[in-house]
Each structure stands twice: as C-alpha cells, then as structure tokens.
Amino acid sequence: MDFLWVDFQGAAVWMWLAFISVVIALLALDLGVLHRKSHEIGIRESLLMTGFYMTLGILFAGFVWSQFGQQASVEYLTGFVIEKSLAMDNIFVIAMIFGYFSIPREYQHRVLLYGILGVIVLRGIMIGAGAAVVENYGWVLYLFAAFLIITGVKMMFSSSEPYDVENNPVLKILRKHLPITDRLHGEKFFARENDPKTGRLKTYLTPLMLALILIEFADLVFAVDSIPAIFAITTDPFIVYTSNIFAILGLRALYFALAALIHRFAYLKYALSVVLIFIGSKIFVADMLGLAKIPPLVSLGVTVAILAAGILGSLWATRDRPAATKPAE
Numbered sequence: 001m002d003f004l005w006v007d008f009q010g011a012a013v014w015m016w017l018a019f020i021s022v023v024i025a026l027l028a029l030d031l032g033v034l035h036r037k038s039h040e041i042g043i044r045e046s047l048l049m050t051g052f053y054m055t056l057g058i059l060f061a062g063f064v065w066s067q068f069g070q071q072a073s074v075e076y077l078t079g080f081v082i083e084k085s086l087a088m089d090n091i092f093v094i095a096m097i098f099g100y101f102s103i104p105r106e107y108q109h110r111v112l113l114y115g116i117l118g119v120i121v122l123r124g125i126m127i128g129a130g131a132a133v134v135e136n137y138g139w140v141l142y143l144f145a146a147f148l149i150i151t152g153v154k155m156m157f158s159s160s161e162p163y164d165v166e167n168n169p170v171l172k173i174l175r176k177h178l179p180i181t182d183r184l185h186g187e188k189f190f191a192r193e194n195d196p197k198t199g200r201l202k203t204y205l206t207p208l209m210l211a212l213i214l215i216e217f218a219d220l221v222f223a224v225d226s227i228p229a230i231f232a233i234t235t236d237p238f239i240v241y242t243s244n245i246f247a248i249l250g251l252r253a254l255y256f257a258l259a260a261l262i263h264r265f266a267y268l269k270y271a272l273s274v275v276l277i278f279i280g281s282k283i284f285v286a287d288m289l290g291l292a293k294i295p296p297l298v299s300l301g302v303t304v305a306i307l308a309a310g311i312l313g314s315l316w317a318t319r320d321r322p323a324a325t326k327p328a329e
Helices: 013-034 043-068 070-100 105-136 140-157 169-177 207-231 237-258 268-288 296-317
Strands: 190-194 201-205
Touching (some): 013 043, 013 105, 013 237, 043 237, 070 105, 070 237, 070 268, 070 296, 105 207, 169 207, 207 237, 207 268, 268 296
Antiparallel strands (some): 190 201
C-alpha cells in the first residue's frame, strides 16, 4: 500500500482518494437518500443544505492546516471564498436556463446535482493542465494576472444584458445534430418517443438533459475566470481543486435560496470585478516589492472586505425593491 503515500500533484495519493470518496459519498447521500423523490426545494431546506456544505468546506481548511500548515489553509480559504463569490454570478445564468426550458422546481435539484459530476471531471482536467503549464512555464502566471485584470475591467464596464439561451451556440449544435423532444418526461434525461417520420421508437434528449448540458457549458465558461484567479493565490493543484469543488457544492445547494434574491445583488458585479483586478494586480505588486507573494492573510482579508462591501451595499440599496418572480415555476 506504499503507493498511497506517493506524491501526486502536490498531495499524497490517499488524500486525493479520500477527498473524491467524500464528495461521491455526499452526492450519493444527497441524490439516493435525502432527495430520492423529487420535490421542490424551499428556502429553509436550501439554507440547511448550504450550512452543511459550508461547514464541511471550512472543516476541510482545518485538515489542510494539519497536513500542510497555516499558509496552505489560508490559501485554501481564499480560493474557497473567491470561487464561491465568482460562481454566484452563475446563479443568474442557471435561473435563466431553467426558465427557458420551463424546468419545474422539483426537478432542478436533480439537474444541479448531476451537473456537479461533470464539474468534478472538467475542473480536474482544467486544473491539472493549468498546474502542468505553470510548473513548466512560471511566466504564465503573469499572463493569468493580466487576464484577470482585463476581465475585471471588462466586467466593471459591461452592460447587464440578459443571458441569451436561445442563441447559445451549444444549444444550436445540439438541435441541429441530435434528436430532441420539447416535452418533459418527469425527471428523465432521455425519453423514447415515436419518430414522426418513421413511426418507430427513437431516443430523444429531454429539456432536462438540455438544461444539464447548458449548465455544464456555463460552468466551463465561468471556470476560465475562477481557475486563473485561484492559481494567482496558490499553484498547489490540491488546494485549487478542493477549494473549487467544496465551493461549488455549497453554492449549488444555495441556488434555491439565492435565485429569488439575485436581483438584490445590484453591486455584486462591481465587487467581483474589483476582486479580479486586485488578485491580478497583487502578482505584479509583489514582484515590484521583491516579495515572493502578498501574504495569504492579506489576500483573504482584502477579498472578504471587498465582497462584503459589495453584498451589504447591494442589499441596502435594493431594500425597497420588489421581490423577483420565482424562476421556472
């Protein structure tokens, strides 16, 4: 069993296996026990699920501390906060996708949970590739930093246009090349229907499957911002990956509470843009000051302060704004 202690991507093999096993067990418990029967997730249940995943994510920071030390633990928490914050913008997109396909709320949790399986694989591939590139070409971190600054500036001055599901290129490709039914078949992702041309039974993708694919694609797009942001904090693949997955687990659970309140976060976009600019800039600042990096506690403190100001400012400014319509009733 010596191979369990072999170093792989910055951590022993047993740590990777233990983490993946915990995540799979959580998903199996969620889908196979707690939500075996599809039902509408209310705000209370959403908050309880979020509290559970948040607690696990924070407890994992203690595990990181015990294995790698304080600095690694703070870097994990910073990555956790950044990923969770950046992914909040994805909630609006998810709500638009569910609304476009008229996915009932009782089926939405199932789509989000299966979506996490794709996230586990896709994020792993992207982070593994990014770590290999950074290890062999250290100067790539400066490209990441410049990309984050440019992205932050663009986000700050971009218009808040609704997400256009109809013209999504992935949806157009799916409709052109695959058999698709517009009818829901309960919680099924695939359905057998008679082909109107031949009269024979044929397997079709249901709107539930289309929603799942588009949500996975949206997560891939958002990962292009979030992964470089965390690499700017730490280049340890284990810290980057685990902070990503724990943050996403908690945020998907929080979706049902936040989807109806997303209209209240008027200034969140600006806070996120400042965070991206700060994270990108600190690499150049550290270089100019002759430092290896800005201290992790400083990065975490500044990031939390910026996000707190954006969220609290948003809630105060929109305190009299009427509630938004629930998505995809």
